[in-house]
Amino acid sequence: MSARTLYDKLFDSHVVREENGTALIYIDRHLVHEVTSPQAFEGLKLAGRRLWRINSVLAVPDHNVPTTDRSHGIADPISRLQVETLDQNCTDFGVTEFKMGDVRQGIVHVMGPEQGATLPGMTVVCGDSHTSTHGAFGALAHGIGTSEVEHVMATQCLVQKKSKAMQVRVEGKLGHGVTAKDIALAIIGKIGTAGGTGYAIEFAGSAIRSLSMEGRMTLCNMAIEAGARAGMVAVDETTINYVKGRPYAPRPEQWDAAVAYWSTLHSDEGARFDAVVELKAEEIEPQVTWGTSPEMVIAINGSVPDPAKESDPTKRGGIERALQYMGLEANTPIDQINIDKVFIGSCTNSRIEDLRAAAAVAKGKHVAANVKLAMVVPGSGLVKAQAEQEGLDKIFKEAGFEWREPGCSMCLAMNADRLEPGERCASTSNRNFEGRQGPGGRTHLVSPEMAAAAAVAGHFVDVRLLLN
Amino acid sequence: MQAFTQLNGLVVPLDRANVDTDAIIPKQFLKSIKRAGFGPNAFDEWRYLDHGEPGMDNSKRPLNPDFPLNQARYQGASVLLARENFGCGSSREHAPWALLDFGFRAIIAPSYADIFFNNCFKNGILPITLSAEIVDSLFKAVESTEGYKLVIDLETQTVVTPDSQSYAFEVDAFRKHCLLNGLDDIGLTLQHVDEIKAFEAKRKQAQPWLFN
Numbered sequence: 001m002s003a004r005t006l007y008d009k010l011f012d013s014h015v016v017r018e019e020n021g022t023a024l025i026y027i028d029r030h031l032v033h034e035v036t037s038p039q040a041f042e043g044l045k046l047a048g049r050r051l052w053r054i055n056s057v058l059a060v061p062d063h064n065v066p067t068t069d070r071s072h073g074i075a076d077p078i079s080r081l082q083v084e085t086l087d088q089n090c091t092d093f094g095v096t097e098f099k100m101g102d103v104r105q106g107i108v109h110v111m112g113p114e115q116g117a118t119l120p121g122m123t124v125v126c127g128d129s130h131t132s133t134h135g136a137f138g139a140l141a142h143g144i145g146t147s148e149v150e151h152v153m154a155t156q157c158l159v160q161k162k163s164k165a166m167q168v169r170v171e172g173k174l175g176h177g178v179t180a181k182d183i184a185l186a187i188i189g190k191i192g193t194a195g196g197t198g199y200a201i202e203f204a205g206s207a208i209r210s211l212s213m214e215g216r217m218t219l220c221n222m223a224i225e226a227g228a229r230a231g232m233v234a235v236d237e238t239t240i241n242y243v244k245g246r247p248y249a250p251r252p253e254q255w256d257a258a259v260a261y262w263s264t265l266h267s268d269e270g271a272r273f274d275a276v277v278e279l280k281a282e283e284i285e286p287q288v289t290w291g292t293s294p295e296m297v298i299a300i301n302g303s304v305p306d307p308a309k310e311s312d313p314t315k316r317g318g319i320e321r322a323l324q325y326m327g328l329e330a331n332t333p334i335d336q337i338n339i340d341k342v343f344i345g346s347c348t349n350s351r352i353e354d355l356r357a358a359a360a361v362a363k364g365k366h367v368a369a370n371v372k373l374a375m376v377v378p379g380s381g382l383v384k385a386q387a388e389q390e391g392l393d394k395i396f397k398e399a400g401f402e403w404r405e406p407g408c409s410m411c412l413a414m415n416a417d418r419l420e421p422g423e424r425c426a427s428t429s430n431r432n433f434e435g436r437q438g439p440g441g442r443t444h445l446v447s448p449e450m451a452a453a454a455a456v457a458g459h460f461v462d463v464r465l466l467l468n
Numbered sequence: 469m470q471a472f473t474q475l476n477g478l479v480v481p482l483d484r485a486n487v488d489t490d491a492i493i494p495k496q497f498l499k500s501i502k503r504a505g506f507g508p509n510a511f512d513e514w515r516y517l518d519h520g521e522p523g524m525d526n527s528k529r530p531l532n533p534d535f536p537l538n539q540a541r542y543q544g545a546s547v548l549l550a551r552e553n554f555g556c557g558s559s560r561e562h563a564p565w566a567l568l569d570f571g572f573r574a575i576i577a578p579s580y581a582d583i584f585f586n587n588c589f590k591n592g593i594l595p596i597t598l599s600a601e602i603v604d605s606l607f608k609a610v611e612s613t614e615g616y617k618l619v620i621d622l623e624t625q626t627v628v629t630p631d632s633q634s635y636a637f638e639v640d641a642f643r644k645h646c647l648l649n650g651l652d653d654i655g656l657t658l659q660h661v662d663e664i665k666a667f668e669a670k671r672k673q674a675q676p677w678l679f680n
């Protein structure tokens with residue numbers, strides 16, 4: 001057999017049938033949250049359909065949940081109704097749900113891997129674009145729309161066309177203070193937010209293999225911001241060690257067979273990709289976005305671009321509009337930009353390793369006087385518990401950060417956590433679109449280390465200066 | 469799903485690249501548990517001068533006169549002319565629901581984000597991809613000609629301008645079939661129940677841990 005890519009292996013092994021290039025692929029794991037599921041459950045009810053395989057579905061509320069005191073439930077009646085609707089639907093259909101208050105509750109893309117519900121070789125879907133996160137396990141994972149959520153619920157399958165395959169190779173060793181988030185932003189800066197459209201991206205190379213599972217998840221999470229529905233990393237020992245012993249992982253008597261299969265989940269030597277992008281790890285510096293799209297990104301020692309230097313009129317207009325929205329002057333050095341708020345959290349950067357890294361920077365320092373709010377929102381109840389066991393909560397609180405309950409929070413501000421118009425935020429989330437963190441809010445995407453550094457400095461600063 | 473065959477529709481231009489689904493339907497409206505009723509909040513932040521929240525009477529809100537969708541000449545538009553990477557960002561199907569509810573049945577752009585593109589077909593909206601040059605010429609024509617309409621024919625896969633210029637577009641055969649006939653995907657897939665069951669049984673044998 002000819003050499004195959006990891007994507008080939010994952011896709012082909014799930015094809016139930018194929019006709020004229022359109023395949024029906026089998027879905028192993030379906031994750032569900034409260035925002036994109038109500039209309040799907042309603043559709044099933046109206047058509048009198050049942051779930052095809054109940055134990056493939058795991059549900060959790062995350063977008064609307066409050067991150068402060070939860071003893072009184074959700075204050076906003078519309079948010080509350082959405083979460084209650086999920087609870088009711090899960091009861092009606094017999095779906096396992098980690099409700100608010102359950103220690104396992106958290107952001108769906110943190111919860112799945114943490115439970116071992118995301119496994120190598122799986123197809124994983126969720127009505128959420130950042131489902132690409134789960135590809136870190138050598139799984140084929142991508143976001144789907146609500147009609148597809150209903151389709152998977154009813155049929156366990158998805159109608160799919162095979163994408164093209166792109167390999168992003170990052171070779172070398174990352175510098176101190178440079179993270180998976182910086183790799184992700186550097187890639188998007190290089191190929192653009194549409195650079196991966198139509199592709200499934202495999203991240204490869206020595207710098208990727210050196211990343212922890214948390215780092216790989218951060219990277220695959222951002223694949224969608226490069227336009228690719230799916231991102232993935234080959235299975236290796238790091239993957240297998242992470243999965244071992246988790247609640248939904250293979251049972252002991254299944255383990256060896258699982259590992260034997262998982263060990264085949266990598267691109268074969270000589271496999272052909274439709275596109276290859278290469279980066280050198282040593283050249284990647286801490287990144288900060290300056291505009292309203294993740295591709296509007298520069299290194300910490302750079303300056304905000306000047307639209308006058310852009311010849312393409314659509315791009316020039318885009319830069320001008322972004323600068324105006326962001327309240328920035330062309331050519332301003334990025335480390336001279338003051339911030340109002342800091343958000344450390346989201347499915348990109350709210351795992352234990354992210355919190356450890358941010359805490360290491362914040363330790364013994366204090367949030368700057370001009371920063372009105374610096375908040376840390378763990379990705380799940382279990383991450384929160386682990387962090388508290390390690391004393392990270394104390395480090396953050398002593399440094400003046402708020403320590404919150406798990407959820408999506410200010411990543412998209414569907415709950416009460418949001419920016420006020422004009423406020424500027426250093427955020428570890430994944431989207432800096434207009435209004436993403438609150439109407440008129442200004443988002444700069446950074447790594448957890450860089451966010452913590454900005455919090456204590458009051459402006460963006462090269463975290464490497466604080467670490468040395 | 470409403471079938472799509474032919475459309476003779478007024479065109480409205482939206483001259484921005486990378487329009488994301490947050491812009492098409494802002495997140496505060498995603499709290500609805502229904503599929504319908506998103507139209508009045510399509511492009512909410514660009515369309516109104518105030519900040520919109522669910523439950524507001526949209527007919528009383530101040531409109532942004534500079535936003536094309538608000539301009540008299542574009543009222544009743546059913547074709548949205550857009551720039552590259554339209555519909556990027558969040559996978560929310562509320563975006564095509566909002567566009568459909570507003571009255572759009574077709575979109576023309578040089579490129580789309582994958583998930584949004586896919587979601588359009590599930591909701592009876594035809595996203596047409598034409599080259600950046602053609603889209604550029606359409607922008608010029610729309611802006612200079614009041615009442616500019618395009619005839620879109622899915623069967624023949626053509627977009628025809630008022631001066632009879634015809635542009636061919638590509639569309640996947642399966643999606644075309646579903647859209648032309650207004651077919652529900654789930655019903656189609658369930659015609660293959662036996663194959664799915666057989667596949668599942670084999671999988672359960674080979675990788676039992678997936679079914680724990």
Ligand code: SF4
Binds near residue numbers: 346407
């Ligand atoms: S943390 Fe943000 S990006 Fe991730 S699932 Fe929640 S809202 Fe979406």
